[in-house]
Amino acid sequence: MSVAGMYEAGKAPDREVVTREDLNNFEHLRKLVTGMKLDAQYEVIPPAGIVNLNRDNHVVICGPRRSPIVAQVLEGDDNLRFAKDTAWHVVDQVTGKEYRSPADEDGSAGDVGYLGRLPRLDGKGTFLYLAGIHAIGASGVVHYLENNLAELYREVRTRRFSTLISCRYDPKSPGEPTRHPAVPTRRLSMRVAIDTQPGGAAPNEDWVAGTPTLAIVLDGLSTAGLDTGCRHGVPWYVAHLGSQLVAALADPEILLAAGLSDALERVAALHPECDLRNPGTPSATVAVLRQRAGFLDHLVLADSPVVLEGHQDITVITDLRVDDVLVELRAEVEQYETHTADHKEALRRFVAAQRQIRNTPAGYWVAAADPEAADHAFAGCTATEDVRAAAVLSDGVSRLVTEYAMATWAEVFTALRTGGPRELINTVRKVESTDPTGRRWPRYKSGDDASVAFCQW
Incomplete structure (x- = not known):
């Protein structure tokens, strides 16, 4: 003392x-x-x-x-x-x-x-x-x-x-x-530590933000070089969607899905000259955590997870509907090493097929131009007192546990407390550097964009 x-x-x-x-x-x-x-x-x-x-x-x-x-x-x-x-x-x-x-x-x-x-x-x-x-x-x-x-x-x-x-x-x-x-x-309000890094030389298509009550991660979907019908690009889209989402959710009475729907509508209104009906229009996964009056609200749309560290166990909230479709085409991509011509061509066929079932009942849902996608997000809430810490991640980071199996979620939270988001992303990069061509861990690219929002109380 x-x-x-x-x-x-x-x-x-x-x-x-x-x-x-x-x-x-x-x-x-x-x-x-x-x-x-x-x-x-x-x-x-x-x-x-x-x-x-x-x-x-x-x-x-x-x-x-x-x-x-x-x-x-x-x-x-x-x-x-x-x-x-x-x-x-x-x-x-x-x-x-x-x-x-x-x-x-x-x-x-x-x-x-x-x-x-x-x-x-x-x-x-x-x-x-x-x-x-x-x-x-x-x-x-x-x-x-x-x-x-x-x-x-x-x-x-x-x-x-x-x-x-x-x-x-x-x-x-x-x-x-x-x-x-x-x-x-x-x-006291949430303390949110954030970081994001591109997966390579291309511009970062992730977006992350944190406030005393809010943590958001957006992961822009790869275009694989295909036409999007939009002159702005994915980085522009996630930056504007993120800022609109923060503004929409400033009111704690607004449901997360309603805030996302409003943000999608507002971003669409920012570029009406673009072909927003193009199935490849810029799009993103969404993961949100918000603190309000004794509860933590969460929303996930596609495979960027919200992970809650409880007093006894860990809860992973994610939306993996994308994994249930086009399994054969995904396997075709994964049989080739990254950076090869065969891998690039297989990825283009895969993404082109994904676009035909994206945001349809037969496929999976992401944030794009249609506000209806917000109605298909997974949302819920947890009592704040039941949560020690939380992490909102893009799949470029969560794969350390889910794809590479090189860490447990408990070890992820230990790393976040010890070195923060940057150290966790660096750990992902070190693991990927041992398999640069995707032979051990087949994937779409050698290194994906990686984003973390680490929340503590």
Whole structure:
């Protein structure tokens, strides 16, 4: 546990002290964790406020004014914000309400404390953070934890969250405050890390985006050099579809399928001069994850998956209807090594045949020019509390598990936590480099465009 230190008034500047309240807080927390068969030690954060937050099982008791590093992390809390005018207070950024210490308002014996599980600076975990507007406010938080820890854990599990605790105390015995929650405990928004890389020298036909509530991956379909009836091309299409989809889904009340339908219609309206009835009109797979009010909504159209890491198992949500059609033509492509003339010609025949059954009941569905395709997406929702992390991927990345069998989904999430999306894509490239012509793993190209949106809470 790290507790704030300060210079004692009138003493040498190398004499650091800790407030009585913070020492008392440490003792109470030590007894609490000892009951869980854990041990605890404390360190003093020097008055300059420099503290290493990148440690496991770390608790920090320190007001933001005592540490610029802690203050920086608190800037990422989109629920609650410390602010100062005539006095320090906390602003609920959801409702706009201000929470001020009773001691500052009318001199009464009370305070407000902040409690949160916040992200480490290295992105590899979290730390528990306690602070009061005044030192006694942190004592109110500690008292709350002593009496409500099990209930709090049931609500937030291992996710990031923040809340305020309002406390009252007897001025004659300030170390024993009474307390109650001042605002609902709120989980913090999704943190989405994204990356995308082309599979070769050609322009990237994937598109990926992340916001605090949304993760989207689009995988543009290969044209195999065939006519599309559109002068813009696949990269143009996925960029415009992606931006329209983000805008459509900004309203959490809009169903994902309805938002996709609206986005498809709007993109079609952007290039009416093109032949949008051409069966090869630019098209893409779609994978979406959205957080809203205790749930995670998902939508997949074609084979870009949404993968949910639960507390006990992993759920893969994908649409593999494309694998059920034209099996013989696919096998013909896969019998040739990539970059050969036979492979190129077989791929052209395969894609030409796909176009005739694309977005028809006899075939499979993708995002193209017709908004009706959105009605055929697979959509659903999952309780946020049941999910530890999620990954939205193009099949250029998911094939590490599904096609190459060179990793498990559990190993994918470990790699994402350790090195992020870029490291996972690099792993795919290293695997593919051992089979550049597709002899071990037959495929349409040596390396496909690869995109990842990694979501954490």
